[in-house]
Amino acid sequence: MKIKVTSVMVENQDKALKFYTDVLGFVKKRDIPLGEARWLTVVSKEEQDGVELVLELMSFPPAKIYQKELFQAGIPFTAFDVADIDKEYQRLIDLGVSFSMEPTQMGPTKLAVFNDTCGNNIQIFQVL
Protein backbone atom coordinates (compact mmCIF):
# COMPACT_ATOMS: atom_id res chain seq x y z
CA MET A 1 0.00 0.00 0.00
CA LYS A 2 1.40 3.40 -0.96
CA ILE A 3 0.35 6.98 -0.23
CA LYS A 4 -0.19 8.50 -3.66
CA VAL A 5 -2.78 11.23 -3.13
CA THR A 6 -4.02 13.54 -0.41
CA SER A 7 -6.72 16.15 -0.72
CA VAL A 8 -7.81 19.62 0.20
CA MET A 9 -11.50 20.57 0.04
CA VAL A 10 -12.19 23.66 -2.05
CA GLU A 11 -15.26 25.81 -2.71
CA ASN A 12 -14.49 26.32 -6.41
CA GLN A 13 -12.15 24.09 -8.42
CA ASP A 14 -11.31 26.66 -11.13
CA LYS A 15 -10.43 29.28 -8.52
CA ALA A 16 -8.43 26.70 -6.56
CA LEU A 17 -6.49 25.57 -9.62
CA LYS A 18 -5.53 29.17 -10.34
CA PHE A 19 -4.37 29.80 -6.76
CA TYR A 20 -2.50 26.51 -6.33
CA THR A 21 -0.68 26.87 -9.69
CA ASP A 22 -0.29 30.62 -10.32
CA VAL A 23 0.35 31.63 -6.71
CA LEU A 24 1.73 28.57 -4.92
CA GLY A 25 3.60 27.28 -7.98
CA PHE A 26 2.25 23.72 -8.18
CA VAL A 27 1.75 22.01 -11.54
CA LYS A 28 -1.55 20.54 -12.81
CA LYS A 29 -1.24 16.75 -13.19
CA ARG A 30 -4.74 15.31 -13.82
CA ASP A 31 -8.05 16.87 -14.79
CA ILE A 32 -10.75 14.22 -15.26
CA PRO A 33 -14.47 15.11 -15.54
CA LEU A 34 -16.62 13.44 -12.87
CA GLY A 35 -20.12 14.84 -13.36
CA GLU A 36 -20.43 18.16 -11.55
CA ALA A 37 -16.93 17.95 -10.13
CA ARG A 38 -13.52 16.96 -11.57
CA TRP A 39 -10.70 14.69 -10.37
CA LEU A 40 -8.28 17.59 -10.32
CA THR A 41 -4.77 17.10 -8.97
CA VAL A 42 -1.61 19.19 -8.68
CA VAL A 43 1.95 18.20 -7.82
CA SER A 44 5.03 19.99 -6.59
CA LYS A 45 7.15 21.41 -9.43
CA GLU A 46 10.31 19.95 -7.84
CA GLU A 47 8.76 16.51 -7.31
CA GLN A 48 6.35 15.83 -10.16
CA ASP A 49 6.34 12.07 -9.48
CA GLY A 50 5.51 12.70 -5.82
CA VAL A 51 2.23 12.70 -3.91
CA GLU A 52 -0.67 14.33 -5.80
CA LEU A 53 -2.86 16.90 -4.09
CA VAL A 54 -6.53 16.56 -5.06
CA LEU A 55 -8.38 19.88 -5.22
CA GLU A 56 -11.64 18.28 -4.17
CA LEU A 57 -14.93 20.09 -4.59
CA MET A 58 -16.61 20.71 -1.24
CA SER A 59 -20.11 19.36 -1.72
CA PHE A 60 -20.96 17.58 1.55
CA PRO A 61 -22.76 20.01 3.92
CA PRO A 62 -21.44 18.55 7.25
CA ALA A 63 -17.89 18.87 5.90
CA LYS A 64 -18.58 22.55 5.14
CA ILE A 65 -19.26 23.13 8.86
CA TYR A 66 -16.02 21.37 9.80
CA GLN A 67 -14.04 23.41 7.25
CA LYS A 68 -15.60 26.69 8.44
CA GLU A 69 -14.82 25.99 12.11
CA LEU A 70 -11.21 25.05 11.32
CA PHE A 71 -10.83 28.22 9.29
CA GLN A 72 -12.22 30.46 12.02
CA ALA A 73 -9.88 28.94 14.62
CA GLY A 74 -6.91 29.55 12.29
CA ILE A 75 -6.15 25.82 12.15
CA PRO A 76 -4.44 24.69 8.95
CA PHE A 77 -6.19 22.07 6.82
CA THR A 78 -2.85 20.77 5.59
CA ALA A 79 0.83 21.76 5.44
CA PHE A 80 3.54 22.07 2.79
CA ASP A 81 7.30 21.82 3.27
CA VAL A 82 9.43 24.75 2.03
CA ALA A 83 13.21 25.18 1.83
CA ASP A 84 13.29 28.78 3.08
CA ILE A 85 10.17 29.95 4.89
CA ASP A 86 11.15 33.62 5.20
CA LYS A 87 11.79 33.84 1.45
CA GLU A 88 8.55 32.00 0.64
CA TYR A 89 6.58 34.20 3.07
CA GLN A 90 7.89 37.33 1.37
CA ARG A 91 7.18 35.91 -2.11
CA LEU A 92 3.57 35.12 -1.15
CA ILE A 93 3.06 38.47 0.60
CA ASP A 94 4.24 40.19 -2.60
CA LEU A 95 1.60 38.19 -4.50
CA GLY A 96 -1.11 39.47 -2.14
CA VAL A 97 -1.56 36.32 -0.02
CA SER A 98 -3.06 36.93 3.42
CA PHE A 99 -1.33 35.33 6.45
CA SER A 100 -2.98 34.67 9.83
CA MET A 101 0.41 33.65 11.30
CA GLU A 102 3.72 35.13 10.17
CA PRO A 103 6.84 32.86 10.28
CA THR A 104 7.05 31.67 13.90
CA GLN A 105 9.65 29.33 15.36
CA MET A 106 8.46 26.36 17.41
CA GLY A 107 11.51 24.40 18.52
CA PRO A 108 13.38 23.19 15.42
CA THR A 109 10.55 24.14 13.04
CA LYS A 110 9.42 27.47 11.62
CA LEU A 111 5.75 27.76 10.65
CA ALA A 112 3.46 30.24 8.92
CA VAL A 113 -0.24 30.04 8.01
CA PHE A 114 -2.05 31.64 5.06
CA ASN A 115 -5.53 31.78 3.53
CA ASP A 116 -5.82 29.76 0.30
CA THR A 117 -8.91 31.83 -0.74
CA CYS A 118 -10.82 28.55 -1.22
CA GLY A 119 -11.99 28.06 2.37
CA ASN A 120 -8.80 26.81 4.04
CA ASN A 121 -5.85 27.85 6.13
CA ILE A 122 -2.65 26.29 4.79
CA GLN A 123 0.55 25.96 6.77
CA ILE A 124 4.05 26.16 5.32
CA PHE A 125 6.95 24.93 7.42
CA GLN A 126 10.72 24.68 7.36
CA VAL A 127 12.58 22.17 9.49
CA LEU A 128 15.66 24.06 10.73
Add this chain to the structure above:
Amino acid sequence: MTFYKRHIESISTELYSNIYLTKQVIQTKCFMENNFSKKITLDDICKAVCISKYHLIRSFKKLYGMTPNQYLILIRINRAKELLRKDGAVLEVCFAVGFDSPTTFAGLYKKIAGVSPNNFKKSKKSNFREVLQN
Protein backbone atom coordinates in the same frame (compact mmCIF):
# COMPACT_ATOMS: atom_id res chain seq x y z
CA MET B 1 -4.68 36.29 17.51
CA THR B 2 -6.16 32.98 16.31
CA PHE B 3 -6.71 29.92 18.51
CA TYR B 4 -4.02 28.10 16.49
CA LYS B 5 -1.40 30.82 16.95
CA ARG B 6 -2.05 30.87 20.73
CA HIS B 7 -1.69 27.09 20.74
CA ILE B 8 1.65 27.22 18.89
CA GLU B 9 2.99 29.87 21.28
CA SER B 10 1.92 27.79 24.25
CA ILE B 11 3.71 24.68 22.89
CA SER B 12 6.85 26.75 22.26
CA THR B 13 6.88 28.00 25.83
CA GLU B 14 6.11 24.64 27.42
CA LEU B 15 8.32 22.36 25.33
CA TYR B 16 11.06 24.47 23.76
CA SER B 17 11.96 26.97 26.47
CA ASN B 18 15.68 26.10 26.35
CA ILE B 19 16.54 28.20 23.29
CA TYR B 20 20.30 27.63 23.65
CA LEU B 21 19.93 23.84 23.63
CA THR B 22 17.54 23.97 20.64
CA LYS B 23 20.11 26.10 18.78
CA GLN B 24 22.90 23.62 19.59
CA VAL B 25 20.85 20.67 18.33
CA ILE B 26 19.94 22.53 15.12
CA GLN B 27 23.69 23.18 14.64
CA THR B 28 24.46 19.46 14.93
CA LYS B 29 21.86 18.75 12.22
CA CYS B 30 23.50 21.37 9.95
CA PHE B 31 26.93 19.85 10.72
CA MET B 32 25.71 16.42 9.56
CA GLU B 33 24.12 17.90 6.42
CA ASN B 34 27.41 19.60 5.52
CA ASN B 35 29.70 16.67 6.37
CA PHE B 36 27.70 13.49 5.69
CA SER B 37 30.06 12.37 2.90
CA LYS B 38 33.01 12.23 5.32
CA LYS B 39 33.63 9.58 7.95
CA ILE B 40 32.07 11.47 10.84
CA THR B 41 31.44 10.02 14.28
CA LEU B 42 29.17 11.05 17.13
CA ASP B 43 32.29 12.42 18.86
CA ASP B 44 33.01 14.70 15.87
CA ILE B 45 29.45 15.99 15.89
CA CYS B 46 29.48 16.69 19.64
CA LYS B 47 32.89 18.37 19.46
CA ALA B 48 31.74 20.66 16.63
CA VAL B 49 29.05 22.26 18.80
CA CYS B 50 30.36 21.59 22.33
CA ILE B 51 27.61 19.30 23.56
CA SER B 52 27.82 15.99 25.47
CA LYS B 53 26.85 12.74 23.72
CA TYR B 54 24.15 12.04 26.28
CA HIS B 55 22.58 15.47 25.83
CA LEU B 56 22.78 15.34 22.06
CA ILE B 57 21.18 11.92 21.61
CA ARG B 58 18.40 12.69 24.07
CA SER B 59 17.71 16.21 22.77
CA PHE B 60 18.04 15.35 19.07
CA LYS B 61 15.47 12.59 19.44
CA LYS B 62 13.15 14.92 21.32
CA LEU B 63 13.39 17.61 18.62
CA TYR B 64 13.53 15.53 15.43
CA GLY B 65 11.95 12.22 16.42
CA MET B 66 15.05 10.16 15.58
CA THR B 67 18.62 9.72 16.82
CA PRO B 68 21.55 11.62 15.21
CA ASN B 69 22.77 8.32 13.71
CA GLN B 70 19.37 7.59 12.15
CA TYR B 71 19.32 11.13 10.72
CA LEU B 72 22.83 10.76 9.28
CA ILE B 73 21.79 7.51 7.56
CA LEU B 74 18.70 9.23 6.15
CA ILE B 75 20.72 12.12 4.66
CA ARG B 76 23.15 9.63 3.09
CA ILE B 77 20.42 7.46 1.57
CA ASN B 78 18.53 10.49 0.21
CA ARG B 79 21.73 11.74 -1.43
CA ALA B 80 22.41 8.23 -2.77
CA LYS B 81 18.95 8.21 -4.40
CA GLU B 82 19.80 11.47 -6.21
CA LEU B 83 23.16 10.11 -7.42
CA LEU B 84 21.67 6.79 -8.59
CA ARG B 85 19.01 8.71 -10.54
CA LYS B 86 21.89 10.54 -12.28
CA ASP B 87 23.23 7.09 -13.27
CA GLY B 88 26.04 6.82 -10.71
CA ALA B 89 27.55 3.33 -10.22
CA VAL B 90 26.28 1.67 -7.01
CA LEU B 91 29.75 1.19 -5.52
CA GLU B 92 30.83 4.75 -6.30
CA VAL B 93 27.61 6.13 -4.83
CA CYS B 94 28.09 4.04 -1.69
CA PHE B 95 31.49 5.62 -0.98
CA ALA B 96 30.46 9.09 -2.19
CA VAL B 97 27.73 9.39 0.45
CA GLY B 98 29.97 8.32 3.33
CA PHE B 99 29.41 4.55 3.70
CA ASP B 100 32.49 2.33 3.85
CA SER B 101 30.68 -1.00 3.45
CA PRO B 102 28.66 -1.80 0.28
CA THR B 103 26.72 -4.47 2.22
CA THR B 104 25.67 -2.00 4.91
CA PHE B 105 24.78 0.55 2.21
CA ALA B 106 22.64 -1.94 0.25
CA GLY B 107 20.84 -3.12 3.39
CA LEU B 108 20.04 0.38 4.65
CA TYR B 109 19.06 1.56 1.16
CA LYS B 110 16.56 -1.26 0.79
CA LYS B 111 15.17 -0.65 4.27
CA ILE B 112 14.62 3.07 3.64
CA ALA B 113 13.90 3.28 -0.13
CA GLY B 114 12.01 -0.04 -0.30
CA VAL B 115 14.18 -1.41 -3.13
CA SER B 116 17.87 -2.36 -3.38
CA PRO B 117 20.24 0.09 -5.15
CA ASN B 118 20.84 -2.45 -7.95
CA ASN B 119 17.12 -3.02 -8.53
CA PHE B 120 16.53 0.71 -8.45
CA LYS B 121 19.05 1.14 -11.28
CA LYS B 122 17.58 -1.80 -13.25
CA SER B 123 14.04 -0.39 -13.01
CA LYS B 124 15.33 3.01 -14.08
CA LYS B 125 16.96 1.48 -17.19
CA SER B 126 13.85 -0.53 -18.17
CA ASN B 127 11.66 2.58 -17.75
CA PHE B 128 14.03 4.46 -20.04
CA ARG B 129 13.84 1.68 -22.68
CA GLU B 130 10.03 1.76 -22.55
CA VAL B 131 10.04 5.52 -23.12
CA LEU B 132 12.34 5.08 -26.14
CA GLN B 133 10.15 2.29 -27.59
CA ASN B 134 7.02 4.38 -27.25
